[in-house]
Amino acid sequence: MATPAAQAPADGGTAARARGLTKAYGSGETAVLALDSVDVDIARGRFTAVMGPSGSGKSTLMHCLAGLDTVSAGQVWLGGTEITGLRERELTRLRRDRIGFMFQSFNLIPTLNAAENITLPMDIAGRKPDAKWLDQVIDTLGLRDRLKHRPAQLSGGQQQRVACARALASRPELIFADEPTGNLDSRAGLEVLGFLREAVDRLGQTVVMVTHDPGAAARSDLVLFLADGRMVDRMEGPTADAVLERMRRFPGGGPQPPGPDEDGGSAGPEED
Numbered sequence: 181m182a183t184p185a186a187q188a189p190a191d192g193g194t195a196a197r198a199r200g201l202t203k204a205y206g207s208g209e210t211a212v213l214a215l216d217s218v219d220v221d222i223a224r225g226r227f228t229a230v231m232g233p234s235g236s237g238k239s240t241l242m243h244c245l246a247g248l249d250t251v252s253a254g255q256v257w258l259g260g261t262e263i264t265g266l267r268e269r270e271l272t273r274l275r276r277d278r279i280g281f282m283f284q285s286f287n288l289i290p291t292l293n294a295a296e297n298i299t300l301p302m303d304i305a306g307r308k309p310d311a312k313w314l315d316q317v318i319d320t321l322g323l324r325d326r327l328k329h330r331p332a333q334l335s336g337g338q339q340q341r342v343a344c345a346r347a348l349a350s351r352p353e354l355i356f357a358d359e360p361t362g363n364l365d366s367r368a369g370l371e372v373l374g375f376l377r378e379a380v381d382r383l384g385q386t387v388v389m390v391t392h393d394p395g396a397a398a399r400s401d402l403v404l405f406l407a408d409g410r411m412v413d414r415m416e417g418p419t420a421d422a423v424l425e426r427m428r429r430f431p432g433g434g435p436q437p438p439g440p441d442e443d444g445g446s447a448g449p450e451e452d
């Protein structure tokens with residue numbers, strides 16, 4: 181089926197929307213259909229997790245929703261703006277002004293201190309941060325006494341908190357977090373998830389997080405499940421056990437939880 185026409189895009193309650201989103205890599209015999217006609221609505225002011233087996237298309241979905249990758253077919257809107265079809269220059273500006281990013285590797289600049297890292301994207305854009313908002317973000321993330329520290333002088337969890345503050349600094353319409361706890365031990369990971377949760381609950385932000393960790397997904401409001409490039413299920417009000425159980429039903433056995441004696445076993449029964 182052809183993708184639907186560019187009709188009324190996002191309503192007030194939708195931060196991002198995709199219709200018929202299709203992404204193929206390569207061509208001919210080596211072509212991979214990473215996303216196969218995905219329809220998705222990301223609700224404003226909510227914390228949405230994206231899960232699925234390895235290779236199911238989670239990162240590709242995030243990249244296409246964030247305008248980091250082109251689509252093969254279908255349409256994507258950020259708020260009321262259709263981003264499919266925008267030129268690279270417009271996309272760069274849109275990403276800079278309207279989206280915040282957090283990655284597994286914190287991507288901080290080693291020579292800048294925490295405060296400078298937090299405001300760097302805005303500095304590059306020539307925009308002045310809203311001082312009141314920035315104060316609120318810094319206090320929410322507990323970074324007040326770390327602002328003069330450079331990344332090497334911070335723990336992994338603190339570095340990810342700085343990355344979180346950087347993503348929040350411009351008060352973006354949408355924050356994309358790709359495995360934000362992937363490089364953290366379980367305690368620091370839980371802390372960062374707590375801050376993302378607070379960013380949604382206290383600061384009214386919208387977060388989309390790709391994760392392999394059922395415990396992390398349990399902090400979200402809604403889990404979307406991808407398999408073979410298709411949106412196959414959704415779970416409101418997830419618990420770690422329910423997510424783990426759902427993942428186990430995928431062929432191949434679901435997520436890759438850490439080993440029993442490693443940190444990060446947040447899929448355990450104590451976690452919720």
Ligand SMILES: Nc1ncnc2c1ncn2[C@@H]1O[C@H](COP(=O)(O)OP(=O)(O)OP(=O)(O)O)[C@@H](O)[C@H]1O
Pocket residue numbers: 205206212213214232233234235236237238239240241
């Ligand atoms: N640049 C690329 N070139 C070719 N194939 C790609 C490329 N990026 C992703 N793919 C393929 O697209 C499919 C989806 O990949 P994607 O990284 O989105 O999955 P994922 O669910 O995020 O996986 P993981 O959980 O392992 O990170 C996979 O089969 C992958 O091999």
